[in-house]
Amino acid sequence: MNDRTIVALATASGLGALTVLRLSGREALRIATERFKSNSGWTPRQSILGKFLDSEGRMLDEGLATFFKGPWSFTGEDVVEFGLHGSPFIAAQAVEALIASGAELAAPGEFTQRAFANGKLDLAQAEAVGDLIAAESRAGHELALKQLKGSVSKRLSELRRELTDFAALIELELDFVEEDVEFANRGQLLALLESAMRQSSEMLATFRQGQAMRDGIPLVIIGPPNAGKSTLLNRLLRESRALVSDIPGTTRDSVEERFRLGDYLFRLIDTAGIREASDAVERMGIERSWVKLREAHLVLLLIDPMNGDPRDAAELLKVVERENPEATVLLVLSKRDLWTGDPTLDFPAHLGLGLNDRDLYKLESALIGLIEANQVQGEVMIANIRHANALRASLEALTRARTSLEAGTSGELVAYDLRDALRHLGSITGEITADDLLSSIFSKFCIGK
Incomplete structure (x- = not known):
């Protein structure tokens, strides 16, 4: 594999201020010298200004080139990096020119694989x-x-x-x-x-926490129909993602989206309302709600206290905790804007939620607090x-x-x-x-x- 000198874009394709191309292999400096003409010499780790020539020998762009002498490079081989203007045409023509001079297009991950093969990184570091x-x-x-x-x-x-x-x-x-x-x-x-x-x-x-930190913390919203679950999902996302109506059972399947809150990425999952259902399709949606609940790290149990019984809420809270004993469950009493009197007196410990920004901020702060309170300490995760x-x-x-x-x-x-x-x-x-x-x-x- 290392007999090949490889080339690829090191920056994302598309329009941008700069395009960076990377060459790696024993022929990197020869190929670079053939395509990049400068009045300065190739000194390792020093950028030089010059003209990049296309495959026909015509000037393609003016830019910078930097030579990294192996083994003191990312791959452990001779590496040359070119900084050119961020035009897709320039990028495509530059890669074509380097291939014409003897380079080969790199496979996915091949630069990092060479770094691993040459002892610059171990496999865990490469990943x-x-x-x-x-x-x-x-x-x-x-x-x-x-x-x-x-x-x-x-x-x-x-x-x-x-x-x-x-x-x-x-x-x-x-x-x-x-x-x-x-x-x-x-x-x-x-x-x-x-x-x-x-x-x-x-x-x-x-691992459970480490995987969640990398891929997104599973946050499930669960509760009876018409408790405001889809409304809450939309508010947390700051966009209208889920259908919202006054008809119970509007959400019949789980809706999953990702959003960032503070330092954390969440996988937010809205579920079908939990109730005894005669409709076969709704029953399937409710079964999926329980499946998603068992995967959650955090659960928001959403209940409308004006239309819910404290004893039923306490019982549902026990069922949720029994179904997923590893998850942290937060009881949220919704529609605070519509409360008359104080309907929450006999409910278990909870957080009140209305449509105002202050209540949403309190909920978001509570979520971050729960994550940080349960965080594994130490260098290794x-x-x-x-x-x-x-x-x-x-x-x-x-x-x-x-x-x-x-x-x-x-x-x-x-x-x-x-x-x-x-x-x-x-x-x-x-x-x-x-x-x-x-x-x-x-x-x-x-x-x-």
Whole structure:
């Protein structure tokens, strides 16, 4: 793969102030010199002004070029980046000219894949590059930055090193089985296994929150018909997304949208009203409401106190909490503008919501407060399902090794399970990889990265 010199746009296609093109490979400087003419020499890490020539040798644009000498570049190879004017025509012609001089169009994610292959990034960090580009909120951005800086990789590297040392000692014992020699202290190994299992479990426990921070926190609005659920969805989105009417049962299927609130991205889901329904289509919508509820991290249980009974509300609140014990549920009593007297006295703890901006701001502040109150602390947070599955498989292998050790089983079985745990941990950072895994990961990147 690295015999090819690759080229691609590093900026989004379309009109803009600038277009950045990236060349990487052993022929990068030769190709750049052929297409970019300047009175200045190519000094690494210094931008030079010059004229970019098209495939016919005509001046295409005037711009800047910067040479990065390998291995001191993003990919670890010789890299040249061109900064040209942001015209789609200029960009297309420049790529065509570089290809005419010997470059090949990069595959999706190929620049980052080369950085991984050349030891500039491990696999977890490479995946973080993709997450950083795709981040839609400050929380997702900070999570990707921590992973890019090596927070996950460092913890896993320490864990693998300790396990590798003991696995080597146990396998050494197998070579001296007839002498009945014990190189690995069984008490220390048991303590190490307990520590490794605890660390793996702690990391795995962060996945639910980490995935939500990256992909959007599932926020479900649920409640009886005509409680104002669709109205609330529209207000949170600041647009008319869901149909609103006074007819109960208007929403018959879940409506899902994404919106950013403060530092967080939310997946906001409006659901069909919960009630006993005779209509088959409405029943299907209500069943989907319960499915969405079970996926939620936050639940807004919306009830109109003027048309609801406090005892029914309390019972529905218990049912919601029972259906999803991991979710945080906030009872919201709606239509405060229409209340006469105080119809909320016998309801459980709640938040009142009217159509004014002040009430909406209170609700939004409460949502942010609930997220921050339940936030996992620490540098390491798992957000990638591949990492979570590998940790889960590693934890199972470590558990088997501990069971074998406690039962006094053959060291060969203990060594096998330790190797299995190490293999799964190594797959996260790419110390142990398969070509099909790499292809799957990097194919999700944009072409210029």
